[in-house]
Amino acid sequence: MDNEPVLDIRNLKTYFYNSKNNTVIKAVDGLSLKAFKGKITAVVGQSGSGKSVMALSVFNLIDEPGKIEAGDIILNGRDISKLTKRERVKVHGKEIAMIFQDPTGALNPVIKVKNQLMEAILIHEKVKKKDAIIRCEDMLKKVGLKNTDKILNSYPFELSGGMCQRVMIAMAMLTNPSVLIADEPTTALDLTIQAGILEELFKLKELGMAIILITHDLGVVAQTADDVYVVNRGKIVESGNVYDIFEKPQHKYTKELIESV
Numbered sequence: 001m002d003n004e005p006v007l008d009i010r011n012l013k014t015y016f017y018n019s020k021n022n023t024v025i026k027a028v029d030g031l032s033l034k035a036f037k038g039k040i041t042a043v044v045g046q047s048g049s050g051k052s053v054m055a056l057s058v059f060n061l062i063d064e065p066g067k068i069e070a071g072d073i074i075l076n077g078r079d080i081s082k083l084t085k086r087e088r089v090k091v092h093g094k095e096i097a098m099i100f101q102d103p104t105g106a107l108n109p110v111i112k113v114k115n116q117l118m119e120a121i122l123i124h125e126k127v128k129k130k131d132a133i134i135r136c137e138d139m140l141k142k143v144g145l146k147n148t149d150k151i152l153n154s155y156p157f158e159l160s161g162g163m164c165q166r167v168m169i170a171m172a173m174l175t176n177p178s179v180l181i182a183d184e185p186t187t188a189l190d191l192t193i194q195a196g197i198l199e200e201l202f203k204l205k206e207l208g209m210a211i212i213l214i215t216h217d218l219g220v221v222a223q224t225a226d227d228v229y230v231v232n233r234g235k236i237v238e239s240g241n242v243y244d245i246f247e248k249p250q251h252k253y254t255k256e257l258i259e260s261v
């Protein structure tokens with residue numbers, strides 16, 4: 001980890017406020033993490049530990065009653081946490097993309113898949129529509145979809161959850177961002193498709209993408225990750241190279257996670 005990180009999350013704090021009983025959930029509470037080019041950085045932790053809130057915070061997608069209270073998000077050397085909405089549009093998708101845990105969050109149910117995928121390209125690049133469609137179709141095939149012509153002409157609500165998930169993965173990969181955050185990208189998919197998607201992420205890493213893979217599945221981590229961050233109650237309790245984390249876990253929580261599989 002000696003070179004410059006592509007994404008550097010520093011001291012992120014995202015809290016949710018319950019006004020009814022005056023309580024605060026410190027979902028992410030002083031979390032720092034670095035992701036590097038050509039590496040898969042896994043973020044592991046139990047359900048509710050703050051993994052998804054971390055990812056959403058990077059994209060400034062936290063709504064009331066939540067609030068990002070602190071933190072810098074340094075992407076390719078630039079702090080993106082204070083960008084205006086308009087500036088952010090230029091960065092999201094092109095420099096950093098996300099695969100959401102819940103695909104319904106990312107796809108508009110009433111716009112054809114074709115138009116949503118093409119938009120991901122055309123918002124950032126000047127290419128002919130015809131060429132954009134070819135790229136979309138190739139990408140759908142890469143994530144293991146067949147009948148790509150039919151899918152391109154479907155609305156997301158006509159597709160299964162697993163298909164939507166793969167469309168979203170294709171969308172995130174279309175613009176070749178320098179960072180891809182994948183939040184439990186395979187949880188909803190069956191094992192063969194899961195393997196195909198992980199293989200695809202692995203290829204992207206080999207091509208130099210920095211990938212943050214959020215998962216509660218330590219088997220997936222052992223197979224794919226270079227670096228591992230273990231998160232508990234919104235804080236990193238341990239981080240390091242994948243071998244060290246599995247061979248000599250230091251923290252009780254990490255040991256319990258490993259023992260539970």
Ligand SMILES: Nc1ncnc2c1ncn2[C@@H]1O[C@H](COP(=O)(O)OP(=O)(O)O)[C@@H](O)[C@H]1O
Nearest residue numbers: 016025027046047048049050051052053054066
């Ligand atoms: N919109 C929200 N309102 C209130 N609490 C939330 C909201 N979203 C997440 N949380 C809380 O933040 C914590 C972390 O959630 P999350 O990041 O989704 O966990 P993970 O992805 O690790 O399973 C949980 O305690 C969850 O209840």
Ligand SMILES: [Mg+2]
Nearest residue numbers: 051052053101
């Ligand atoms: Mg989650």
